[in-house]
Amino acid sequence: xxxxxxxxxxxxxxxxxxxxxxxxxxxxxxxxxxxxxxxxxxxxxxxxxxxxxxxxxxxxxxxxxxxxxxxxxxxxxxxxxxxxxxxxxxxxxxxxxxxxxxxxxxxxxxxxxxxxxxxxxxxxxxxxxxxxxxxxxxxxxxxxxxxxxxxxxxxxxxxxxxxxxxxxxxxxxxxxxxxxxxxxxxxxxxxxxxxxxxxxxxxxxxxxxxxxxxxxxxxxxxxxxxxxxxxxxxxxxxxxxxxxxxx
Numbered sequence: 001x002x003x004x005x006x007x008x009x010x011x012x013x014x015x016x017x018x019x020x021x022x023x024x025x026x027x028x029x030x031x032x033x034x035x036x037x038x039x040x041x042x043x044x045x046x047x048x049x050x051x052x053x054x055x056x057x058x059x060x061x062x063x064x065x066x067x068x069x070x071x072x073x074x075x076x077x078x079x080x081x082x083x084x085x086x087x088x089x090x091x092x093x094x095x096x097x098x099x100x101x102x103x104x105x106x107x108x109x110x111x112x113x114x115x116x117x118x119x120x121x122x123x124x125x126x127x128x129x130x131x132x133x134x135x136x137x138x139x140x141x142x143x144x145x146x147x148x149x150x151x152x153x154x155x156x157x158x159x160x161x162x163x164x165x166x167x168x169x170x171x172x173x174x175x176x177x178x179x180x181x182x183x184x185x186x187x188x189x190x191x192x193x194x195x196x197x198x199x200x201x202x203x204x205x206x207x208x209x210x211x212x213x214x215x216x217x218x219x220x221x222x223x224x225x226x227x228x229x230x231x232x233x234x235x236x237x238x239x240x241x242x243x244x245x246x247x
C-alpha cells in the first residue's frame with residue numbers, strides 16, 4: 001500500500017478503536033495481553049501513537065513513555081492521541097529519514113505501515129475484551145505477515161532467541177495469494193526470508209487465511225485456532241511457528 005492508503009486505513013482503525021473505548025467495559029480483561037484490562041490497552045496504544053508521532057515529526061529516536069495517564073475522559077484522550085499521530089503522518093514526507101527499531105528502511109514511510117498494524121492487532125484485542133466480533137481485513141493481515149517477516153524477523157535477536165528453522169518453509173495465504181519462503185539461518189543465526197510464488201514448493205508448507213497467519217505470528221492465536229494447515233515436515237513447521245517473531 002502507498003502511504004496515503006495506509007493513512008486512510010489508520011483513520012478507519014483508530015476510529016474503530018475509539019468506538020470500542022466509548023462503549024466497552026474499561027475493567028474487562030484483555031485476552032493474550034497478560035494481566036491488562038481494556039483501560040491498560042487504551043493507555044498503551046495512545047502512548048504508542050504519541051511516541052510514533054514524535055518520531056515522525058523529528059525523524060529522531062525519542063523516548064517511549066508508557067506511563068502517561070489520561071487527563072480527561074479515556075475515549076477523548078485516546079482520540080487526541082490518534083489525531084495527533086494522523087496529523088503528523090499527514091504532514092510528513094514518507095521518504096524523509098526517520099529512526100525505527102526494525103530492519104526496515106529508516107524512513108518515515110515505516111511509521112505509516114507500523115501504526116496500521118499496531119492499531120489493527122490492538123483493535124482485535126479491544127473487541128475481544130469487549131466480547132464483540134472483529135475480523136482483520138485479509139489485505140491488512142497479509143501485509144502484517146510481510147512486515148513481521150521482513151522488518152521484525154531480521155532483528156529478532158534484539159529481543160529473543162530467533163525461531164528455529166531446520167528446513168525450507170513456505171508460508172501461503174489461501175485468501176490473498178501471498179507466499180513467503182523461510183530458509184534456515186546463515187552465519188548470523190537469523191532465518192532467511194523472501195517473497196515467493198504460491199506455486200513454489202518446500203519441505204514444509206503452511207497454508208491458510210491471512211488473518212490466522214498474522215495473528216499466529218503476533219501470538220494472538222495458537223496453531224490449532226489459526227485455520228492453518230501444514231503439509232510436509234509438520235514438526236519443522238510447528239517448531240518455527242512457535243516463534244517468537246516480534247518484540
